Amino acid sequence: MYRFSYSEILEDAPETGRERERAAFDRALALLNDVEARGLAGAERTAAVGFVQDLWNILIADLLAPENALxxxxxxxxxxxGAWTMREAGEVLRSPDRSLAALIEVNTSIRDGLR
Incomplete structure (x- = not known):
């Protein structure tokens, strides 16, 4: 399966790339908000934070690629x-009582910036 890089998607259809990014951030935020609102722990919390980590791993790799045109x-x-998000996600996973509010706030700002 071929995975397009961020720069390839933007080169072909900038709005399509941004829509995909917004959708990924929407999903991440839905997971985080659900966990935070319901006070979930364990597997649900780990999965939500893991989704955010996976998203930022992909974004950072693309941002560091020499062909990225941004x-x-x-x-x-x-x-x-992204580096801050990864550090905060690690802290959240190590401290089950730690709020997800900072992760939610920062990722909401990034998502909103894609509009």
Whole structure:
């Protein structure tokens, strides 16, 4: 199965790429919000946070790719946000009582920026 990189999708159809990204962030946020609202722990919490980690792993890899056409300053900022998200996700997984609010807030801002 061939997986298109972010830059390939944007090159062919910028709006399609952004729609896919928004959908991925929407899914991540739905999972996080559900876990937070219902006070879920264990597998549900791990799955929600894991989805966010997987999303950012993909995004960071694409942002670091030399063929990524986004401006370097924007790429650097997004990688920085992604690195913070990964650190915070790790903390959330290590501390079951830790709120997901910061992850939700930052990822909501990124998702909203794609509109």
């Amino acid at each position: 401006p370097q300053a924007l790429r650097d900022d997004l990688v920085s946000i």
